[in-house]
Amino acid sequence: MPRSHDSDIPPLPISRNADALEDPALLRRLLRAKDRMDAASHEAWPVRRLAEVSGVSEAHFARSFKRAFGLPPHRYLLTRRIEQAVTLLRDTDLGITDIAFATGWESLGTFGRIFRDITGMSPSEMRVQARANQAELDRVPACVLKAAQRPDLTIAVLEKRRRGASDTVEPSTREES
Known part of the structure; x- marks a missing residue:
């Protein structure tokens, strides 16, 4: 399956009740950000940049990343x-x-x-x-x-x-x- 570019990904609607572990679309987006950090850990990865990769707001990204992976992004x-x-x-x-x-x-x-x-x-x-x-x-x-x-x-x-x-x-x- 070919990978799409970040600009092709529409932003996710933010639901206050959505849990990162229960929302497969959000989990895929979080994994994409995590993969980017793994591939280029020498680069600066502020939450703003990671949120853009994931297509969600900064606060939603930070909360969801910690919930999904057990650690804050930093x-x-x-x-x-x-x-x-x-x-x-x-x-x-x-x-x-x-x-x-x-x-x-x-x-x-x-x-x-x-x-x-x-x-x-x-x-x-x-x-x-x-x-x-x-x-x-x-x-x-x-x-x-x-x-x-x-x-x-x-x-x-x-x-x-x-x-x-x-x-x-x-x-x-x-x-x-």
Whole structure:
């Protein structure tokens, strides 16, 4: 079946009762946006652009994407970028700066900080560990390995960092004026 161009897709009517998991047309549109992110995770994918690919409003897209895939679009994109960076660290001799820019990060500092927050180690530590374990991992199918190494981003990166810091004060739940 030939793929149609985005301009050929009429926008979906928005129904407040439609669930992304029950509406096959919406799910196909969300999968199209997800596939675009997978194919070009190094590109910027603001919600506005993803909503245009899907033919729905930005708010509807963001809610539906999270409901369908369990993560907001930005966290999903972070997951893909970190997975790709780990693969490049393991399988190539590219420098860490080159890997950061090749996987879509605009700053080496941001890449390093978020990489450490998500994986628990720096990119250079990850490279050493991944190469040390390479012999055992060669026997594992790539699809199984990728699923096992997928970063857990069910909570926000900043929340992970806050929870991991032992000397931080818990945020107040009461409002002060």
